Amino acid sequence: MTALTVVLAVLAALPFIMFGLAKVTGRLGMPERAAHLGFTEAAYRRIGVLEIVGAAGLLVGLAFPLIGVAAGGCLLVLVLSGAVLHLRSGDGPKGAAPALVAAMLVVLYGIVGASI
Template identity: 35%
Template sequence: MTVASVIVVVVLVLGLVASAGGKLTKQNLQMEVLRTVGVPEGRVPYLAVLELAGAAGLLVGFAVPVLGIAAAICVVLYFVGAVAAHLRVGDRDLTASGGMLGLSIAALVLSALTM
């Protein structure tokens, strides 16, 4: 694994943990965004668990690269869904979800190239 892939994965993990933390603590900004895209409040903890599972899988990927790649694929799919949810309701502010999608794609590509 290269230095670049380690940096990208660590930044992605930090972003996932921060995002999950905001969901679990019902941070006002995150809850407002989730309401905008139509996520029922009862499902928010499940999204946080998915983010934490993705972060854990990415970290395990340092020791078992194939699991890290599998986790990166899942994180990419998670954020494809997030971007789609924004677009579905006409929300064009893709700063957070689009940025995380780009970062997760970068982590996937770099992890796969350095396996």
């Protein structure tokens, strides 16, 4: 494991922890966002739990690389689905940008983590 792997794991995990906690706790306007995207608050909270679990998987991947890469793959599917949903809901590129940035971090982590 390199310092770059650690940095990328933490950078990739942070947005998922932050937005996952916001979804689970209903902060930062998340109930309104859930309704805008067509989700119930309960469903949106479950997505938040998946984000938190995936972020934990990225961090566990520092000790067990295959777990980190698997978690990254799952998060990538989740976040790209979210980006598509934002675009379909009329949010435009600005609305999808956080998901796309998180996707790029996960891809970078996967590339670096898989090469070790």
